[in-house]
Amino acid sequence: MVIHTLGENNSLFNRFIAEIRDVNVQNDPLRFRRNLERVGEIYAYEISKTLDFADQSVETPLGTAVTSLPKDEVVVASILRAGLPLHNGLLNYFDRSENAFISAYRKHTEDGKFKINFEYISSPSIDGKVVILADPMLATGSSMELAYKAMLTKGTPKHVHIVSVIASQEGVDFIKNNLPAENTTIWNGVVDAELNTKSYIVPGCGDAGDLAFGAKLG
Numbered sequence: 001m002v003i004h005t006l007g008e009n010n011s012l013f014n015r016f017i018a019e020i021r022d023v024n025v026q027n028d029p030l031r032f033r034r035n036l037e038r039v040g041e042i043y044a045y046e047i048s049k050t051l052d053f054a055d056q057s058v059e060t061p062l063g064t065a066v067t068s069l070p071k072d073e074v075v076v077a078s079i080l081r082a083g084l085p086l087h088n089g090l091l092n093y094f095d096r097s098e099n100a101f102i103s104a105y106r107k108h109t110e111d112g113k114f115k116i117n118f119e120y121i122s123s124p125s126i127d128g129k130v131v132i133l134a135d136p137m138l139a140t141g142s143s144m145e146l147a148y149k150a151m152l153t154k155g156t157p158k159h160v161h162i163v164s165v166i167a168s169q170e171g172v173d174f175i176k177n178n179l180p181a182e183n184t185t186i187w188n189g190v191v192d193a194e195l196n197t198k199s200y201i202v203p204g205c206g207d208a209g210d211l212a213f214g215a216k217l218g
């Protein structure tokens, strides 16, 4: 399985990750969402380089320009709710893509544990298409695995790109061990070493869904 960690290279991408993490910046929800969106835009550009391309003619007022354009059909998919700003960023560039949404969230119990609740998937057929499955946080990897399985009920994809902004090493290993290697690629912004006792990524950024959209009950 090919795994990319974009934050390993020096670029402006790291500024967006730093602001997403920074307690003194992430408390501005508009900026937090916009930074996730900007990260999504950069992922879209990087992932676009892996697509199949074909020459197409474009008529200009003065002649014909032959341009190499992506020919794959792309489905942008994300996990509610923290995935929404990242989804929007991907969609800003893959503006012709189809879209899918999966609801998967941590349902906490009184003993401090949680299980992943799945309620909903809205998706087109993914037969033969390139699926980009996005969620800013890859902690244990359970939500992503559940979302991946839900997507597979909608067809057989050509390729699946798993996209996270902040991942844990455990989450990356879990995806590597549980998803097929041949047609899956993982894209992370950064990979942090630890999960705490509540399975939050350390240093991570805190609760991405709450930072983007506010606290929720349960």
Ligand SMILES: O=P(O)(O)OC[C@H]1O[C@H](OP(=O)(O)OP(=O)(O)O)[C@H](O)[C@@H]1O
Residues within 6 Å of the ligand: 079, 080, 081, 082, 083, 104, 105, 106, 107, 116, 135, 136, 137, 138, 139, 140, 141, 142, 143, 144, 171, 199, 207, 208, 209, 210
């Ligand atoms: O890798 P995992 O251990 O499964 O954890 C990651 C999941 O947890 C967060 O969602 P959360 O349940 O907080 O929902 P939210 O997006 O509604 O905040 C995050 O957005 C991922 O979906």
Ligand SMILES: O=c1cc[nH]c(=O)[nH]1
Residues within 6 Å of the ligand: 082, 137, 139, 199, 200, 201, 202, 204, 205, 206, 207, 208, 209
């Ligand atoms: O660190 C984490 C883990 C799960 N979900 C988050 O939003 N943050």
Ligand SMILES: [Mg+2]
Residues within 6 Å of the ligand: 082, 207, 208, 209, 210
């Ligand atoms: Mg959350």
